Amino acid sequence: MQVCSEIRLPGLITLADLAVPDVTIRPIDVPEALENVVAAGPNWQRSADQFLLELPAIGRFLLEGGHSIGFARAPDIGDQDIAIFLAGTVFGILLHQRNHIVLHASAIAVNGKAVLFCGASGAGKSTIAAALGSRGYTLVTDDQAAITLDDAGTPIVHPDGRFLKLWAGSIDALALDGRKGEAMRGRMEKFYVEPVGSSTAAMPVGAVYMLFEDRPPRVAGIARPNVVDGARLLLANAYRPILIRRMGQQQKYFQVGAAIARAAGIFTLARPLRFTAMDDTVAMLEAHWADIGLTTAPNGMEPQG
Template sequence: MHDRSTHVNLTMYTAFGLKLASELYLPELIPAAPGAVEDVVIRQADLTAWSDQLEQANFVMQGEHFMFHIPDTAIYAVRGGREIEVCSYSGADPDTVRLFMLGTCMGVLLMQRRILPIHGSAVVIGGRAYAFVGESGAGKSTLAAAFTQAGYRMVSDDVIAMQATASETIVYPAYPQQKLGLESLLHLKALQGNKHARKSNHGLALMDGNPAMLKNGHLRKLTGELNKYAVPRVDYFHNKPLPLGGVFELVAESPNREFQREGELAAVTEQPLNMLEFLHTLLLHTYRRVIIPRMSLGEWHFGTAARMARQVEGWRLLRDSSAFTASEVVDRVLDIIRKEENSYGSYSFDEGS
């Protein structure tokens, strides 16, 4: 285990709308501007006194103090929305330590700060953030990557930080990295050069029969993730808060009559969600939602999701799971948003918007 040092330098980063002062090196994150005041401190600490208790339970809750344990990786403590402590095991993979710190720890910390973490990806369209949610394998990250390949900017992947005000929901940018499977990477490579794609300095390439790599360097395989790779998106990242424009729930299904349209099999079909269906979707796809009752945040969770469901529209997109449909889903999403915003007249969908 790491011994906590009494004299360490803290590096300032920005993520999820917060300034993070960290003892741990976090190369995935964007450095904060000079002189920034931290919202959260991330430290290494000796948490071994909790080892026995954590081996008997998945996590431990004591008020605003949340602790959990990942075997052979680390013990983590998240305190009051302001502090994350990490106790790494000797020999633990640093990438894996950061994976849980930037995932579960940040999800819990956001909830402690009453910012709702939604499990999904988000991109900028017409000056607003649109979120894509769904079960694992539904195609959330792949769709966001297809949008960036078409010239749109990414806001978040995996954890979307949302805060509902009285009049709108604000989406805070996460950090410029995506988790993409090898199959998706290969399909996106094949799409390069089509009507959606634009030229990139970070095109995907296959080299020497190895898994997908960037032309300018190897993609890092994520430990513990089956054939998933960390894909940097610095060139396509929007790093300012945005109002939420809407939410799309992605559902991958086998071809059936749901995809039947005018006598032909449609690759993608949409279903508008009524307010109750949309509310259920937000509650269902809240990141790490199983711990919310233990944190006594059930009333806040429901109230926040209900407010969001009243402020924006939600849709369910059914896509053919037997085919790679990212390009078709991009088309359908843009069509839906154009129709929704048609009355505004000046809505822009230019690349890079």
């Protein structure tokens, strides 16, 4: 998806030549309320083709038709602060407007298929994606994964053109200091990190892993829940699940989750969070990819295409 923004959005890969953009972002006079509201929450309203969001002390945002975002910043809010919300929460809502399934996930490419890592903030999604990137796997998405179904009903993941977002400790542990960019916000010790390689093509889902720490009663390993439980896990890892419920999209997510569970597989991955265990986690994943047919080599290292 190509975005034309009148405000700089750190952490997005810049294109040299931009064709007709899919999405435009610009400052406008954002209304305080919408007409013909069909649903509303404490700080948002939705009509048939518009979505109005107010973030206190940040700004107001008007999303229209899944193709434009207008914003009006609160007093004393700089570009860096508002850009974080534009590229995060606001863009996630826009993807919902475009009828995408949006997961809180990072993804890498394994032999032409997207392998997704889902989990709450701090679960290690970006860190695992970065570790795999250092081993030759290209990044597909970071933090948000947009999924559609093609005409055959196959779940397809769309690349997002984002940099990784990593804490300083992860950057040091993975020896990525040479790729570290600016801090996300102020003095926050979280930074944009240029991936070793990025995918630009949409691709089918190869597997989805729900991340957990191996604390009792969980033990380290990979397990496959049944289709219903897998679909429930996917719904729980939707990007902004409260909004999904308020927009009445739970059934849609459940149906797509069931399709992914049947076609590709939804798995739980429990592992230690310490960096010294990362090699073991990667080895466990690569062995699993061979077991489920994503790769034929026992170490998973085939052309990543």
